[in-house]
Amino acid sequence: MSQTMTFRLMTEDDIDEVLVLERRSFTLPWSREAFYNELNHNQYALYIVLEDEGKIVGYCGAWIVIDEAHITNIAILPEYRGRRLGEALLRKMMDIAIERGAKVMTLEVRVSNIIAQSLYEKLGFQKGGIRKRYYTDNGEDALVMWVNLQ
Known part of the structure; x- marks a missing residue:
């Protein structure tokens, strides 16, 4: 990761930039309202952004409930992929989750x-169950993965 890259908590002012990233990354992008509600009304939500010289190039969200962290989403701009930024972003979120008392982290990922x-396995995540037809755009199954943080 270059010296110009920094992590920080996501704010309401970041929503427009994150929406662009979201639309470029997912077939089912979250709405402005979803991010607004996460930042302002969900006491369990934590969102961080990765910036390169002030431009948001990635973000990650999680819900931290008691001792469990659940990754809601993680994305890197397509032109920034392949530089291990997703790994750095997820490692940062794992560190924050540990600081906030989480003992385990889970996520869902498309089976395809x-x-x-591969990234999640590299960071110690193990394959758990399958959520059948989890993704509403094409009915694809989700693989549930988890990792012990302690």
């Missing part, structure tokens, strides 16, 4: 998304 699964 082998690149993401």
